[in-house]
Amino acid sequence: MSTPFHALGNHHTIAEINLTTFRKNIKAIKHVLKQGTLIMAVIKTDAYGHGIIPIAQEAVRAGANRIGVTTVEEGVKLRKNGLLLPIHILSSIIPDQASDVVNYNLIAQVSTEDVAKALSTEAERVGKEATVHLKIDTGLHRFGMNPNETLPFCKKYYSLSGLCWEGIYTHFSSADEGEWNTTEQQYRLFMNTVAQLEEAGYTFPIKHVGASTIAIEREDMHLDMVRPGIALFGYHPSLRQEKQIMLEPVMSLKSKLIHLKTLAPNTKVGYGGKYSTTKTEQIGIISIGHGDGYKRGLSNIGKVIVNGKEANIIGTISLDQTLINVTEIPNLTIGDEVILIGKQGEKRISARDIANWLDSNVDEVLASIMVRVLRVYIT
Ligand SMILES: *Cc1c(COP(=O)(O)O)cnc(C)c1O
Numbered sequence: 001m002s003t004p005f006h007a008l009g010n011h012h013t014i015a016e017i018n019l020t021t022f023r024k025n026i027k028a029i030k031h032v033l034k035q036g037t038l039i040m041a042v043i044k045t046d047a048y049g050h051g052i053i054p055i056a057q058e059a060v061r062a063g064a065n066r067i068g069v070t071t072v073e074e075g076v077k078l079r080k081n082g083l084l085l086p087i088h089i090l091s092s093i094i095p096d097q098a099s100d101v102v103n104y105n106l107i108a109q110v111s112t113e114d115v116a117k118a119l120s121t122e123a124e125r126v127g128k129e130a131t132v133h134l135k136i137d138t139g140l141h142r143f144g145m146n147p148n149e150t151l152p153f154c155k156k157y158y159s160l161s162g163l164c165w166e167g168i169y170t171h172f173s174s175a176d177e178g179e180w181n182t183t184e185q186q187y188r189l190f191m192n193t194v195a196q197l198e199e200a201g202y203t204f205p206i207k208h209v210g211a212s213t214i215a216i217e218r219e220d221m222h223l224d225m226v227r228p229g230i231a232l233f234g235y236h237p238s239l240r241q242e243k244q245i246m247l248e249p250v251m252s253l254k255s256k257l258i259h260l261k262t263l264a265p266n267t268k269v270g271y272g273g274k275y276s277t278t279k280t281e282q283i284g285i286i287s288i289g290h291g292d293g294y295k296r297g298l299s300n301i302g303k304v305i306v307n308g309k310e311a312n313i314i315g316t317i318s319l320d321q322t323l324i325n326v327t328e329i330p331n332l333t334i335g336d337e338v339i340l341i342g343k344q345g346e347k348r349i350s351a352r353d354i355a356n357w358l359d360s361n362v363d364e365v366l367a368s369i370m371v372r373v374l375r376v377y378i379t
Pocket of ligand 1: 042044090171210211212213227228229230231237
């Protein structure tokens, strides 16, 4: 679906977020899930740059069962905006955050004694129950408890008052890369740990291990819930998955031509003169720069679309402007729409293209787009 240029209005640059596409992506993911699997929509990092509140609301409408974020602040913001679904904090909290977690009814992960005790104390104090998930480190070595420590830990802390052990989970290190030997080994470690705990009487009703890749590719590891993030926004973690599920990018990034000029041959352009014209060339200036999160690394490398044609970025990207070569694109006018991510005519640029130019990934490209870039929601 394309929006007319006036969506940009007076704004120099917008990120257009298509909520219908977002809903379709969730539906497509639900379609590949094992019957009865819960879906936690992971919308951390301001919904990977798409805007956490509108995306959370749309996730609810699309039938997500739960929401996952990284920080307590994000969880509190969702609650203050009326979100009622269970909200998971996927990063470790520190004991000081226990009161927000309990009072805003957030679900924390527990992988240390300190956090278990702080949540228990706070829950007791306010007469509530803190719902928690035990996090196990099976090889990512970021958060989580060493599997060997889980049984002694449960012996000491499972029955702490005020805690409700609703779930247990892990996060794989190398699923996106398709390293299935490693991933299956991590999965077995998780399952063996859970079995050992359950044998000893420590139960965890909701077991979950999988992000987008597992949701798409490994039904055998769906367990009780999956936690897709980037796939909701239309990007497969790996291109090999494109055959398995149809996903469409949710965000388009659009800017405007704000200046046009003709330069003589052998003219150096931009800071440091990093580009030099080879003939008489026409240069366009667009109103986006690395201050908008359009990375400086795209200097002399990236491409944009204007008038249905590709134009090369030339010279060094500055904080607020980017120069493009429009010599081969006739009939341009100041104010013309320029597509940085999205489609125009037959041409298309995706966040994956930008990630490739930058030797980065899609998550970084999307989440880097600054808040000053207005998010415009269309349905
Ligand atoms: C970010 C994250 C996810 C979502 O990952 P995607 O690869 O974007 O689907 C799931 N679980 C945890 C614990 C995460 O940190």
